[in-house]
Amino acid sequence: MKLPHGLSNSKIRTAAHWGVYEVSKSGNGDLFLAGAAEDPDPSPIGLHMASDDLKQVRIAKPSIRRSWLERGPGSNPHLRGREPFVEVEWDLALDLLAAEFKRIREKFGNEAIFGGSYGWASAGRFHHAQSQVHRFLNLIGGYVSHVDSYSLAAGKVILPHVIEGFSNLFNQHTSWDVMAKETELFVTFGGVPVKNAQISQGGPGRHRVVAGMRDMAQAGTRFVNISPVSDNMPVDSEWLSIRPNTDVALMLALAYVLETERLADLEFLATHCVGYQRFRSYLLGQTDGVPKTPAWASAICGVPMERIAVLAREMASSRTMLNVSWSLQRAVHGEQPFWMLVTLAAMLGQIGLPGGGFGLGYGAVNSVGNDNARFKFGDVPQGRNPVSTFIPVARIADMLLNPGESFTYNGKVYSYPDIRLIYWAGGNPFHHHQDLNRLLKAWEKPETIVVNEPYWTPTAKLADVLLPVTTPLERNDIAASTGEDFIVAMKKVEDPFGQSRNDFDIFDDLGRRMDIDFSEGLNEEGWLRRIYDISRENAAAKAINLPDFDEFWNAGLLDLGPEAAPVIMLESFRASPDENPVPTPSGRIEIFSETINGFSLVDCLGHPAWFEPPEWLGACDRDATTLHLISDQPPRRLHSQLDASPHSKAGKIAGREPIHIHPTDAAARGIADGDLVEVFNARGRLISAAVISDAIRPGVARLSTGAWFDMDFDSGIERHGNPNAVTMDIGASSLSQGCSAQTCLVEIRKLSARPSMLVRAFDTPQFEVSAP
Structure with missing residues (x-):
C-alpha cells in the first residue's frame, strides 16, 4: 500500500462529513483548519468546526430539566423547552439515569425504550454516537429501533x-x-x-x-x-x-x-x-x-x-x-x-x-460515481437487539401519539409500542422530522428524554437529561467510508470543552452502574486498534494491503485511489x-x-404508476395563492450541523434562513428582495426572508432545511426559517411509510412590520441552582 506523495508525520488531520482537513495551531493555541492538500475541491463547511461561534453554544455540564430533577420522571412534560435547566455533577446525572432505566425496565420492559439516535454525528468509525448508544441499549436488554432513513x-x-x-x-x-x-x-x-x-x-x-x-x-x-x-x-x-x-x-x-x-x-x-x-x-x-x-x-x-x-x-x-x-x-x-x-x-x-x-x-453524496477500492471497514459492534419491535424512521410522532395503533410496512402489519423513555445521541429530530408542531405535542408523551449532545440544539433544549459530549476535534478516531479514497487518522487537537465526555466513556460509566461490560476492557486506543485490524483483514481479502496500525497512525492518511478501477453498474447481470x-x-x-x-395496497400497485398527491399545484381545489414548497438540503451545512457557525450564518438574511421565490410570485405579493415574509399553512407558521430568483419555477418556493428550530411558544410562530414547521407528516405510502416532506403547499405574505420576535435559535437556556 502506497502512502500519498508529500505526506509527513507533522501534518495533523481530522475528518468530517464535509471532507478531510488539516489542522494547525497558532502560538496562543487557536486552531486553524484548511482543506486537505489532496482534495481538489474542498468544502468550506468544515473550516469552521473550531469557531468561537460554536463554542458559544456548547454544553458545559450535565444539565437536567428542573421539574424532572425536583419532582421525578414524567413531571410537567409540557414544559420541555420552556423551563430552566439545573447543572449537576456527572455522578448525580448518571446515578439518576441508571435508576430511571431500572424503573422503566422493571415496570414497562425494554419495549418502552426508544433508541432513535438518527443522525450524522461523526465521520469517525469509533466515536459514532448512534453505534455507541445502540450498543449500550442492546447490552441492557434491547430497545425499540427504527428502520430506513429520512433520506431514502x-x-x-x-x-x-x-x-x-x-x-x-x-x-x-x-x-x-x-x-x-x-x-x-x-x-x-x-x-x-x-x-x-x-x-x-x-x-x-x-x-x-x-x-x-x-x-x-x-x-x-x-x-x-x-x-x-x-x-x-x-x-x-x-x-x-x-x-x-x-x-x-x-x-x-x-x-x-x-x-x-x-x-x-x-x-x-x-x-x-x-x-x-x-x-x-x-x-x-x-x-x-x-x-x-x-x-x-x-x-x-x-x-x-x-x-x-x-x-x-x-x-x-x-x-x-x-x-x-x-x-x-x-x-x-x-x-x-x-x-x-x-x-x-x-x-x-x-x-x-x-x-x-x-x-x-x-x-446526492460525493461517493456516488467514485471508483476507488471497496471493502468493509470495521466499526463498533452493536450486538443483537433482543427487542424485535421497530418503527419506520419517519413515524416517530405517530408512535408517540398513537401507542397500540397498527401500521403497515413492506406488506406486513405492525403496531406502535408505548414508549416511556427516549435516548437520543447524535442527531436532531427537531431538524429532520416533518410537521414539528405535531412532534412537539408528541414529545410530551414520554416520561424521560435523554440526549447526548455537544451543542444547545433544539433537541437538546427539549431534553430532560442532557449529557455534554465531545466533538471530533476533542478525541481520536478513524474516518473511512465506502466509496471514498482516504482512511484518516483523526487526531485529538484540543481538550474537551467544559466537562464534556466521549459517548463511549459516558456509556462505560453508566454501564458499570447497571452491571454491564460496555468497554470489554478496552480504552479508546484499544478500540481503534481493534477496528483498524478488522479493516486490515477485510482489505487483505480483497487483495488490498494496508500497513499496520502504528504505521498508519504515524502517517495520518492512507490513499485508496491507486487501487481504483472503472465501474459499470450491473455489467455482469447484463452479460x-x-x-x-x-x-x-x-x-x-x-x-x-x-x-x-x-x-393489495391502494397506494402502491404491482407496477410503477402515477398517483395524484394530496397537495400539489395541479389540485382542482387548490387556492390560487398557494405555492409548492421545496425543502432541499442547505448549501452551507449538512442538515442542521454547524448551523451556529459563521459559514452557515453568512447565508442567512436578518438572521433567518432565506426562501427563494420567482419574480412573478414575489410581485403578486408585493415582496422585494430581502423582505421578511411569513410562510404558513394549516400545520404551522414561520418567518423567513425572501430571495427573488428566476432560477425557480413560478408557483414554487424553496426553503432549505437545517435552520435550528426556534419556536415562539406564545405565538406558535417558528422564528428562524425551519421549513419543517409547515411540512406534511404522513407516510409516503403504506408500503414504505417514508417521509413526505416534498409534498407541501404553503402561502407566503410579506410582513408589514418587522417582527418583534428576535431569533433565539442560538441562545442558551436559562439555568437555576436547585437540589433534588
Whole structure:
C-alpha cells in the first residue's frame, strides 16, 4: 500500500462529513483548519468546526430539566423547552439515569425504550454516537429501533422488490471516468446538486462531482435537467421546468413514446426483466382508460408535450444515463420515481452498458460515481437487539401519539409500542422530522428524554437529561467510508470543552452502574486498534494491503485511489442474467412485482404508476395563492450541523434562513428582495426572508432545511426559517411509510412590520441552582 506523495508525520488531520482537513495551531493555541492538500475541491463547511461561534453554544455540564430533577420522571412534560435547566455533577446525572432505566425496565420492559439516535454525528468509525448508544441499549436488554432513513426510506423499501437493495446498487454506480468516455446524454430528474455532494457519511476524500461532470461536458455529453429549479447543475444544461411531484407522469409519457414508436428494447425486456406486458397495458391505458401520452403528461407536469416526445427519441438514439435525485422519493408516493426510472432505463435497454443505464443519486453524496477500492471497514459492534419491535424512521410522532395503533410496512402489519423513555445521541429530530408542531405535542408523551449532545440544539433544549459530549476535534478516531479514497487518522487537537465526555466513556460509566461490560476492557486506543485490524483483514481479502496500525497512525492518511478501477453498474447481470441474477424473486428486473401486487395496497400497485398527491399545484381545489414548497438540503451545512457557525450564518438574511421565490410570485405579493415574509399553512407558521430568483419555477418556493428550530411558544410562530414547521407528516405510502416532506403547499405574505420576535435559535437556556 502506497502512502500519498508529500505526506509527513507533522501534518495533523481530522475528518468530517464535509471532507478531510488539516489542522494547525497558532502560538496562543487557536486552531486553524484548511482543506486537505489532496482534495481538489474542498468544502468550506468544515473550516469552521473550531469557531468561537460554536463554542458559544456548547454544553458545559450535565444539565437536567428542573421539574424532572425536583419532582421525578414524567413531571410537567409540557414544559420541555420552556423551563430552566439545573447543572449537576456527572455522578448525580448518571446515578439518576441508571435508576430511571431500572424503573422503566422493571415496570414497562425494554419495549418502552426508544433508541432513535438518527443522525450524522461523526465521520469517525469509533466515536459514532448512534453505534455507541445502540450498543449500550442492546447490552441492557434491547430497545425499540427504527428502520430506513429520512433520506431514502421510500427508495430503500421499493428497490429490493424491483432490482436490488439500495446499498448494493449504491456501491456499484457507473464511475465518472466511464461516463466521460461513453455517455452521450445525461438526463437527470432533480438535477445533480453539488451542495449535497459536499458530504459523505465517513468524510469525502477527493470531492469529484464537479470535476466528473465537467469532464463529461468537455467530452461532449449533453445534459438535460428536469427540475423545478435550474441552479442545481454544475455544468451547462437544458432546463425542463417541471411541477414538483409530477416526474412519474413525465417518465410514463417518455415510456409511452418508446413503446408506441417501437423504440423500446424488447429483447432486453424479454431476457432481463419480468412483467413488462402487464405494465404496458397500464401505459397504453388498457387497464384504466388513460393512455399515458405526452399530452396527458404535459397537462400534469407542465413540460411541453412536443419536448417530451423529442426527448424520448433522443434518449433512444443516444448512450443515455438516467439519474434521479433522492429528493423525489421524499414525497407522497415516493416509491414511484425510483421504480419508474428503473423501468424507463430497462425500456432503453442500456442497463449494464458503459455510460448507460441509470443512477440513483449522482450528486446526492460525493461517493456516488467514485471508483476507488471497496471493502468493509470495521466499526463498533452493536450486538443483537433482543427487542424485535421497530418503527419506520419517519413515524416517530405517530408512535408517540398513537401507542397500540397498527401500521403497515413492506406488506406486513405492525403496531406502535408505548414508549416511556427516549435516548437520543447524535442527531436532531427537531431538524429532520416533518410537521414539528405535531412532534412537539408528541414529545410530551414520554416520561424521560435523554440526549447526548455537544451543542444547545433544539433537541437538546427539549431534553430532560442532557449529557455534554465531545466533538471530533476533542478525541481520536478513524474516518473511512465506502466509496471514498482516504482512511484518516483523526487526531485529538484540543481538550474537551467544559466537562464534556466521549459517548463511549459516558456509556462505560453508566454501564458499570447497571452491571454491564460496555468497554470489554478496552480504552479508546484499544478500540481503534481493534477496528483498524478488522479493516486490515477485510482489505487483505480483497487483495488490498494496508500497513499496520502504528504505521498508519504515524502517517495520518492512507490513499485508496491507486487501487481504483472503472465501474459499470450491473455489467455482469447484463452479460449473463442466469449466472448473475439480481436478488429479486425472479432474478430479473421486476417491472411488475407479484410480491407487491400481493400486498393489495391502494397506494402502491404491482407496477410503477402515477398517483395524484394530496397537495400539489395541479389540485382542482387548490387556492390560487398557494405555492409548492421545496425543502432541499442547505448549501452551507449538512442538515442542521454547524448551523451556529459563521459559514452557515453568512447565508442567512436578518438572521433567518432565506426562501427563494420567482419574480412573478414575489410581485403578486408585493415582496422585494430581502423582505421578511411569513410562510404558513394549516400545520404551522414561520418567518423567513425572501430571495427573488428566476432560477425557480413560478408557483414554487424553496426553503432549505437545517435552520435550528426556534419556536415562539406564545405565538406558535417558528422564528428562524425551519421549513419543517409547515411540512406534511404522513407516510409516503403504506408500503414504505417514508417521509413526505416534498409534498407541501404553503402561502407566503410579506410582513408589514418587522417582527418583534428576535431569533433565539442560538441562545442558551436559562439555568437555576436547585437540589433534588
